[in-house]
Amino acid sequence: MTIRALHVASELYPLLKTGGLADVAGALPPALIERGADVRVLLPGFPTVLAGLADLHPIAQLGRRFDTPGVTLERGTLPSNGLVVYVIRADTLYDRSGNPYLDDEHVPYGDNAQRFALLGWVAAQLAQQLDPAWSPQIVHAHDWHAGVAPAYLKAAERQHGRALARSVFTVHNLAYQGVFPAHQFGQLALPDDFFNMYGVEFYGQLSFLKAGLFYSDRITTVSPTYAREIQTLAQGGGLDALLRHRSHDLSGILNGVDYAVWNPADDALLDTHYSATRLAGKLACKEALQKRFGLAQKSDALLFGVVSRLTEQKGLDLLLGAVPEIVKRGGQLVVFGTGDPALENGLKRVAQAHPESVAVELGFDEALAHTIVAGSDVIAVPSRFEPCGLTQLYALAYGSLPLVHCVGGLADTVADASLENLADDLATGFVFERFEPKGLAAAIRRAFALYGRRTEWKAAQRRAMRQDFGWGASAERYLALYRELV
Template structure:
């Protein structure tokens, strides 16, 4: 099948979160399964700089008349075929420094509706033959940034050519791309699209709703989350629409790119290790403690979190439980950025206990690898979590995840109950009640297991063996593509 994948970011060129990791790994897995995949990206500076061999394909216009150009090149990948790549060149929309979605004051750009409408518009134009040498049989749109692609495809004139269907993947229903009603006039869609059965959402324009309503098939990033988003509690106002389309909705668990996240061959670690030769993890922990200015204490369990700093990620639970963690002899390291009050609160805690608490504000890819490689426990206490890649990286690197049992966290982490340990399936620590007490009970279980080294090593080995390959996920996507084409 010829598949066009559409996303706003892609690893390793531009990454603000897990979307980039998935957008970078899935095309490689699909290509390895014999599919013909190309990706479409907005021409952000990092994208233009990273895509090799860019050449013009065609000039075209946005629905509101702004000129744009479609370029074609490739993303070079180590040990795998290059990924053929389309890039939209529109400097007035994309040539801005820093975060691709927000200005220097962390406010969404006022023209984001245009910037990402153009992404969906270009996808539909490519499906209709904008590149005379290649056209997709299916368009796979990711998250709200690409969500207008299914709408443009639904209203396209397919006279004389086969209609191109679409799959729309929800990465996080909480981020919906909602804009004022006047923006609809610039999108180039017929007025009939601005209604309850369309883009209209409480009088505003919802890009997310466009994808959910017009795509032929829907998917999200874990089986449990596929059920959760059909409930009022986690549906964010779209649960009714999702229930009405439940027959098209598939939960496909994300995976880990072994070429990037593999402690046996990770050049960013102080020493390699794997499940059969775990000794290198001790060296990684000592190197990490030294790098972060923590006490180099091999017997102190090191808890880490790599996350956006928002309440949704459960950060207040970590602040509330930090004294208890330190009182039991633990250490804590954080990497992330987000809400200012959380950044300030964690900075203060690091200043109060520099030997035991490390806080790094921002994102640092090498440090992220080193945190997983050198830590004992990876914290993911999210209020809700569509899939989560952090806990998967923790599993892969033998840093046992401690998670709130929701979404993909429930699908990937098995608690250290006596019966599950006896069955040899425990991989971490979970809690059901999203509260300080629920989180701290799970933390106490982590300390209790750490005090039993033989049991800890056994659970760690089970965690590191847990399969999380993209080949399995790609096979499930291919099955959904076939249903969409049918």
């Protein structure tokens, strides 16, 4: 039997991307379809989403919802692969340029509760034949933006007196919880008793993330280690007791990489291609990167790359402290991303002090991200916590050895270049255990030491490039979960 599943998310690559969530929403549904599932996606009608879909046509008029007139549901397809996408057209809520969540001052929009409640509500309506031609058996909601979808499903089941679709809620990052003032609960049109400790109430406020964790039939997160970590006081974000209580419904399924997009042998965004058997092209990518950022053209300088949100979560404050060590040893560093102004300024100051060795660029651009991953010798992902991390998986595919903190998905995917791992042909990168300057400095020294032994370095590169973190295995696990529920 073919399982019908609706994925509910706020972004999807290549239409709209602010982070890894978009990559997952863009890659997991096609991987499930390849394995025989009937999967569609529901998105808010942000301008780039509407502009990027083909064959958009109305499916249902929803009238006035959440104080917004003229809401309609439309259906279109993603031109690149034919994926069927539902979009909610509600221009007063979604037709805003720039970031989908924040205004020009980087402040969350005041009506985000309504904007994303509508997303969850429409998902539950689709499970009640809103589209007469198709309805899901599984509603798979991603992150806090879609967190109230399982709550609206449970409310609808109570109303109908029977089960509708089953729900899966995936936590991509527990740190983002979608918390709103309690008085906004009244605007959601959920049953009054849902505002409760056993419900959406969270320390006197309203949490969309908690709604997903509490009302969904199953919870997944994006790596096995992160699934264990979020049940602890240190990493549970105030929800660890609920997660421990639901531990039998919680599983960690590692995110995958879309190798159609991330493959150095035929990456459309690179000028020079290379592979595990023909590594020569990687040096040309490195030279191009040094040139692009105005660094000294030294082919033998160990080049560290960072493509990341510049936040404390990503451990870039720790990395900032290690820059003098990298420079002293003759290494180079390229940093690309945006985020916390204090970190941006700190990094820029270091770059001004060492223009031949350190370059920092603020912004995000998919092509430049590929250029940095391909041209670097080491990609640094020193995160304090990291649910899965995709950057280290891209780095492995490109033979750019990841330097990572031993947490979450980083711990699950990178093997340290310790003497025993090198002896057993297991090493694929550099892992430090404790989040402190000493630990990071030791990992950086291991990187320089291995780089000095060219034969072993090349062997580690080839080993990294042979790792398979494609979506196949993960999609199979999601399908098994769907089957259990249906």
